[in-house]
Amino acid sequence: MISQDLCNELHDQLLVERTRLEQEISNLAGSGSRADAFLEDESDAVDQHPADEGSELFEREKNMTLKRNLEASLESITEALRKFDEGTYGICETCGKPILEKRLRALPGATHCIECQSKLEKHPRTAYVH
Secondary structure, three states: OOOHHHHHHHHHHHHHHHHHHHHHHHHHHOOOOOOOOOOOOOOOOOOOOHHHHHHHHHHHHHHHHHHHHHHHHHHHHHHHHHHHHHOOOOEOOOOOOEOOHHHHHHOOOOOOOHHHHHHHHHOOOOOOOO
């Protein structure tokens, strides 16, 4: 098990990271990054150079991908904070063994030990079958 001091430190880190991610997601959402949205003064009739259209589409897609990645990170942080509330933080979801302190320091939102995470990445559909 991890020490109470480390537990408090990691909890604080997760709270700070959650706030940062929420702010970044909010900033992206406010920047009009939806790929399917046109600006009010845009229309299909506007004659744009194909390179301009491609650049604009690329930026929209990039922002949407970034937002999805940030949301996934936020979800893992939220899950880790939930585990704190339940008293199960630092325990692997798959095998039930403690997650190494070194891993938690590097990745406070980790929910699997290194061995189980490796299996999950190699075989996503069968990683939970023992």
